[in-house]
Amino acid sequence: MTVHSTQCSQAIDFITSQIGQNWIVGTPLGIGKPNQLINALYEHAKANNSVNLEIFTALSLEVPHGNSLLERRFLNNFGRRFFGNYPELGYLSDVKHSTVPDNITVREFYMQSGKSLRSRAAQQNYVSSNYTHVARDMVDRQVNVILQMIAVQRDEQGVRYSLSCNPDLTLDILRIAERKGQPKPLVLAMVNEELPFMGGQAEVGAEFFDWICDHPEHYFAPFATPAQPINVTDYSIGLLTSTLIEDGGTLQIGIGSLADALVYSTQMRHQNNTTYQDLLSHSGIIDRHHQLIETCGDTGTFRRGLYAASEMFVEGFAQLFESGILKRQVYPDAQLQQLINEDRFATRIGPGCLQQLLDHQVIDEVITRRTFERLQYLGILKPDLHFAPGVITDASGQTYSADLHNEENLAAIETHCLGTHLLHGAVLHAAFFMGSKRFYQWLHGLDEKQKPLFQMTPVSQINELYGGEALDRVQRIKARFVNTCMKVDVLGAAASDTLDDHQVVSGVGGQYNFVAMAHALEDSRSVLMLRSVHAGKKTVESNIVWKYTYCTIPRHLRDIVVTEYGIADLRGQTDETCIQRMICIADSRFQEGLRSQAVAQQKLSADWEVPQAYRHNTPEMVAQRLAHAQSQGYFPAYPFGEDFTTQEKTIIAALKWLKTHTRNKYAILTTLSKALWVRPSAQEQGHLEWMALHQPNSFKEKLSAKLLVLALRYTRTP
Known part of the structure; x- marks a missing residue:
């Protein structure tokens, strides 16, 4: 029986009542993590060292914060606008600074690119595994809890759920655990109405879950990646x-x-x-x-x-x-797909298609229940037909023999029983x-x-x-x-x-x-x-x-x-x-x-x-190769849309210039010597104000402001 809840904190009592205090948690990579639910478990384990918590996951997405003062100021403003109410994962900071409590372990098999370099906790607990082997490895570690964010669709047919962005491991874990005779992990889900609903194998019933949390306060825009310029x-x-x-x-x-x-x-x-x-x-x-x-x-x-x-x-x-x-x-039938590849079968259903299937030995001359259901699923036969041994009946009650040896019977079936087009193509x-x-x-x-x-x-x-x-x-x-x-x-x-x-x-x-x-x-x-x-x-x-x-x-x-x-x-x-x-x-x-x-x-x-x-x-040769096409408007920096405002792009260009020109000691000294003498223009003052550097207090803020002004001048568009 599925337990329904409105509070993430109630998951703790539910898990404890089912499996005690040894929690081996698997949760999807990327955006399928139920962040608030994970955070509730993590904070509870931090406060209670009697709980043993192991998190096995990947691609824990972090809102960028930056390292230098200039990077932090920029990303703070951009992040507030772009990421909005995104709830950050609580364990990320502890992993980054290697301050995860002794009773907690965070293992990842794939990390956000470059984000965990030199992190002792992340590097030591990294699991090198092919993606296809991760579900096996999770089962071998005896994962007993799966936490998943899910999509929901509410309509006149009722409430339907979808694993949406991440059916990737969850379905495999449950299948492998069952095959190995291991206890089924608890599956806890947090509904997020902002997550796109996907069908197919991702769509599951409420009974798939042991516990579902559904409350508007937990809905949030999934983590989005800002578009990167293409050079x-x-x-x-x-x-x-x-x-x-x-x-x-x-x-x-x-x-x-x-x-x-x-x-x-x-x-x-x-x-x-x-x-x-x-x-x-x-x-x-x-x-x-x-x-x-x-x-x-x-x-x-x-x-x-x-x-x-x-x-x-x-x-x-x-x-x-x-x-x-x-x-x-492509269609979910190997024999049919092969005929389509060879242009021997059309996706539009028409007279003669059953004869084609007979000629290519895809079906036998006598239709069995299995063949009937196969053809009906693929859309070759109408959905309103019914089958009894040896007999096909249409919606009007007309019957046809399932024996295709008879040419008149075959012609009648192809006239009255065929669908219009193949189904379940992807x-x-x-x-x-x-x-x-x-x-x-x-x-x-x-x-x-x-x-x-x-x-x-x-x-x-x-x-x-x-x-x-x-x-x-x-x-x-x-x-x-x-x-x-x-x-x-x-x-x-x-x-x-x-x-x-x-x-x-x-x-x-x-x-x-x-x-x-x-x-x-x-x-x-x-x-x-x-x-x-x-x-x-x-x-x-x-x-x-x-x-x-x-x-x-x-x-x-x-x-x-x-x-x-x-x-x-x-x-x-x-x-x-x-x-x-x-x-x-x-x-x-x-x-x-x-x-x-x-x-x-x-x-x-x-x-x-x-x-x-x-x-x-x-x-230079590469740039020359594309120069003419670029002059005609081809190969733009952001061909599919951009996420930065004009001001943000201006500051990004300046920060990139500054990073390049402070790459070594000589470059740092050269850049500093130039920056000391700059005075901001009115336009540059506006950028400083956006970065909260228009009235610098500390020496670090004053120096950062001058460096930014210098970089803005060198990257100014004519």
Whole structure:
């Protein structure tokens, strides 16, 4: 029996009455956390050391606060406007400062990128696990409580609930626990009316939960990620990657400016193909990569469209859907899907379709109850038909034999019993979603015909082929699994989540799964997008390296790597060829060093030289490649909408300039010497007032105000 409540604090008594004071809590990654409910348990455990609390989760989202005085002032103002009443997770500060009480442990398998570097508590309690193995690991840790935020839909049919953004682990945990004969974890939910309602496997009844808290004071806007500007480096990578996507194929992408750049370039390919083709030609992309593009890519418009199979449902897929690109529907029947792939069966039902199914041995000549229910579920037979052994009856009472040997009977069934179109098609399957405020509004606005096209599923269904391989193989045709990484060595091994000193930046997530799947699926490719360089505090470093002490993707799974300078196809190539191709897409400042190392280790012939076409891999060359298109209004910084006001963008530009020009001691001294003499103009005074620095009191505030004014002058738009 489900217990209904209006107060999160009442969960403590309920849990204690059911399992005592040893709480091993699993809660979703990302926005599916019921923050107030988690905070109630966390604060209770902090105040009562007799409670043993372990939290197993991932991607605990933190409202940014900043480090320097200027960053804190800016983010305080922006956060108050943008995040509003978002309830922050109480344990985040304790984890960050390693002050979590001894009776509490917080374990994460994926961390908000870069937020937990140097945090002893976070780094020591990180669990390195493929996303698809996390549910197993949670069950092995004997998770006995699941806390989940859920969506609700109230209508004339009653109250319905949805796991919404996070069916990813919850469904798998319960399934695995049952299979292993372990006690079912308590499932506690907190309703949030602002969370988009999603159907499919995400929709569950009230009986799915042991305890539900529903009160308006707990409703809040889900954590939204502010749009990040896309620069020319990202756009160059996105443009190159867009040439590798085949019409009629499958796509997986992640979140961030690189993925957004790919989406924008793909839209340009479809909506402004002439401009797109001219850009590819004039930039030399076609000349350099025509063979690879002809073999496994395309540059034309999307006639059949794409289907998305992605662990994360990001805003980019909404953009592709609205652009008429994400439109290839897949259906939950392997044999039927194979016929659709081969253009042997139409999604519109018409006379002759049963004969087609007979001809291709999808059904037998005598319809059984199982076949009848299968055809009815798929929409091939009308929903108002009834079946009895050997007999099909329509709504008027007319009966038909289930034996299709008789041509007249078959014709009668096809005349009177067929549906109009296939049902349960989907353009996307995903395990969780997260994104901007615009994205959540878009999800809320989907109509009843559109919403079923976007199916939220357990992560086990998306990130692996096991358990439904026959169906997955015919749905995920010509797949392009596109991910980002931090470093790639010259032999193709990639580091995507951890630094060379084992400090975890984020986590493995599902990247390994998708790379491996690309090798397992016919006509599919893994694409790793990589910025060629990283600007450190003291110098610029190459992200293409001779070797790296850690890897997320081993070199035997190497496939395609894309930087702003080009595409390296590494699949099935010798080590020497891989080295040559990786050097060709490296920044030219580092090419000779990489070449020399490879020659010294006898992995590269001493007489090999970087081809002339790749000797000018510079940021200036990349900017020049896109300059003409940008002058015509293409490749804007915020193609899908922005979240910062004009004033906020002005201050952001100044803060970025200041960070660059205080990167080392010499730069700090130079910048300070200039800042000491500045006096704010009236316009600059307005920015200082917004930052609460117009009447500085302390020396730190006075110096910060002068530095900001200097930075504003250097970043002022003419």
